[in-house]
Amino acid sequence: AQTVTQSQPEMSVQEAETVTLSCTYDTSENNYYLFWYKQPPSRQMILVIRQEAYKQQNATENRFSVNFQKAAKSFSLKISDSQLGDTAMYFCAFMILTANRDDKIIFGKGTRLHILP
């Protein structure tokens, strides 16, 4: 079965601190993408960062970076210098790449992150 596990239902950190959100996944496939999505109170789904499984280098997007450990099937998100606007639900997700390219995304249950002033 293809699953995503986020072991931290809720986290709180002070503004400007660094926080790491954990994620593990399970798949027997070798070709896939991993994602972190942010869902603020508006409930819009916003792509934060993406990692191709074939790439060894960890993806970074400004204050957001990942620690991708393929053998361990681990994909954590680090938010540096956290800001109040980072308060949101964060979903870890992955997508198996197939030949027909209409690939569905499988989501974890999410981690609710609170940035405290």
Added chain:
Amino acid sequence: EPEVTQTPSHQVTQMGQEVILRCVPISNHLYFYWYRQILGQKVEFLVSFYNNEISEKSEIFDDQFSVERPDGSNFTLKIRSTKLEDSAMYFCASTRPGWDNEQFFGPGTRLTVL
């Protein structure tokens, strides 16, 4: 910047009624998706659609659900006879041709079944 749009933002309906949720994908996208998120739970895949037919559907997508691309721009999700447990946020997404597979999500429609 092009974006996926969805209407209505909130739909309230009585149990047993039919609802149609509408999505306008980004214009040059070819693959379309519906996802569902019951309040407080994870986002779940419902169905993917390509070339005017369903590519894949989940166990959730039973005979009460259907999708259609009636006019080349809209992409609709119909629920024939709504149940209380259909209350959820419904997200439409679309993907452009190419190799990055990024799915662009719409803002969602909140469906409340009474």
